Amino acid sequence: MHVRIIDSDIDKIAVDKLNNLLELLNLPQSQEGQSSIDRELDASQVVFTKSFKNVESKDHFIIIYNEGDDLDRSLLDNEMCLGIFFADKSVEENYLNIKNAIEGLRALETQKQLLFKMNSVMEGLVGQVENIKEMHRNMAPFRSEKLRGVGITSRFCAGTSNGGEFFDFFKIGGEVWIVSLHASSYMLIGNFLSLIETWKLESNIDMTKVISNLESKKDDFTEYGDASILIARIKLSDLSAEVLNIGDHELLNKDGVVLARNGSAFPSNYNTSTQEVQLNKGEGLLLLSPGFFKNIEDKIDGEEYLTFVKKNWAAPVEFISELTFQTKKGYNENDFLPNDQTILMIEVDKNAISKI
Numbered sequence: 001m002h003v004r005i006i007d008s009d010i011d012k013i014a015v016d017k018l019n020n021l022l023e024l025l026n027l028p029q030s031q032e033g034q035s036s037i038d039r040e041l042d043a044s045q046v047v048f049t050k051s052f053k054n055v056e057s058k059d060h061f062i063i064i065y066n067e068g069d070d071l072d073r074s075l076l077d078n079e080m081c082l083g084i085f086f087a088d089k090s091v092e093e094n095y096l097n098i099k100n101a102i103e104g105l106r107a108l109e110t111q112k113q114l115l116f117k118m119n120s121v122m123e124g125l126v127g128q129v130e131n132i133k134e135m136h137r138n139m140a141p142f143r144s145e146k147l148r149g150v151g152i153t154s155r156f157c158a159g160t161s162n163g164g165e166f167f168d169f170f171k172i173g174g175e176v177w178i179v180s181l182h183a184s185s186y187m188l189i190g191n192f193l194s195l196i197e198t199w200k201l202e203s204n205i206d207m208t209k210v211i212s213n214l215e216s217k218k219d220d221f222t223e224y225g226d227a228s229i230l231i232a233r234i235k236l237s238d239l240s241a242e243v244l245n246i247g248d249h250e251l252l253n254k255d256g257v258v259l260a261r262n263g264s265a266f267p268s269n270y271n272t273s274t275q276e277v278q279l280n281k282g283e284g285l286l287l288l289s290p291g292f293f294k295n296i297e298d299k300i301d302g303e304e305y306l307t308f309v310k311k312n313w314a315a316p317v318e319f320i321s322e323l324t325f326q327t328k329k330g331y332n333e334n335d336f337l338p339n340d341q342t343i344l345m346i347e348v349d350k351n352a353i354s355k356i
């Protein structure tokens with residue numbers, strides 16, 4: 001916001017009064033004879049004027065008035081008019097009116113700045129949501145790949161609650177990485193997407209570096225809520241897996257739970273200890289996301305979920321389809337579940353080559 005005085009049509013006494021008033025309001029004069037308020041805003045200009053010859057339509061203005069002047073009262077209805085400076089009155093008599101006018105405009109400028117920032121955040125949020133939705137569309141109904149004898153099959157189902165889930169898997173050198181995320185906000189997911197993309201570009205990534213990256217970002221993520229994170233690093237040479245499980249993902253095989261939910265959350269309450277899991281040829285692992293457990297409330301088809309898993313274990317596509325059907329059945333076949341959910345199966349081929 002800038003303040004300037006058009007002094008071509010007013011006498012020196014009025015100019016001196018205005019300068020004294022601006023000084024009293026702590027509005028410092030510039031070398032060019034213009035006063036400025038919060039120049040960093042640099043958004044609007046207030047002109048003290050009598051003739052209006054040099055007032056642009058975008059400028060706010062304050063009318064300089066002498067007793068006996070022919071005042072065009074329509075100017076007072078102009079939305080850019082902030083009021084009147086009475087040149088015949090003292091600085092003290094004008095002080096309150098001008099102070100209120102300037103502070104009112106300051107408040108308006110602050111509101112504009114806040115609105116601009118909010119719009120920027122919302123635009124970013126909408127963009128992140130659309131990107132995530134598009135990725136999930138590309139994954140549905142099934143995503144299936146085989147990486148040197150290790151098959152990964154997954155299915156994502158969308159929910160209506162705030163936040164959501166994201167998962168990805170990729171191969172770097174002789175290792176397969178699986179990342180699954182359940183977050184309380186899409187902004188948090190968006191930030192993790194950027195982090196995952198950096199991991200994909202590193203040829204020598206390991207779990208130590210992944211954990212270090214997470215630790216370095218925890219302060220940045222705090223404002224966006226909490227997340228459950230499962231990151232698995234599978235070495236194709238010996239089919240061993242190193243798994244970081246923060247939160248409520250669960251890994252199971254046909255005999256029971258291999259890696260249990262732990263109730264922790266990133267970045268508010270977590271630890272970075274990892275666990276070793278051995279994959280065996282001809283066998284599989286089932287990954288169930290936090291959203292899945294929220295949707296089923298630990299019951300599938302009227303019985304405890306673990307009992308159902310053990311009794312109905314099957315090939316990946318068939319088993320994932322059955323679990324999805326049973327989940328949706330409890331919600332009258334609604335297109336959307338209450339929560340995003342991810343079901344993923346890892347299966348090792350009986351003839352997979354290891355120890356290379």
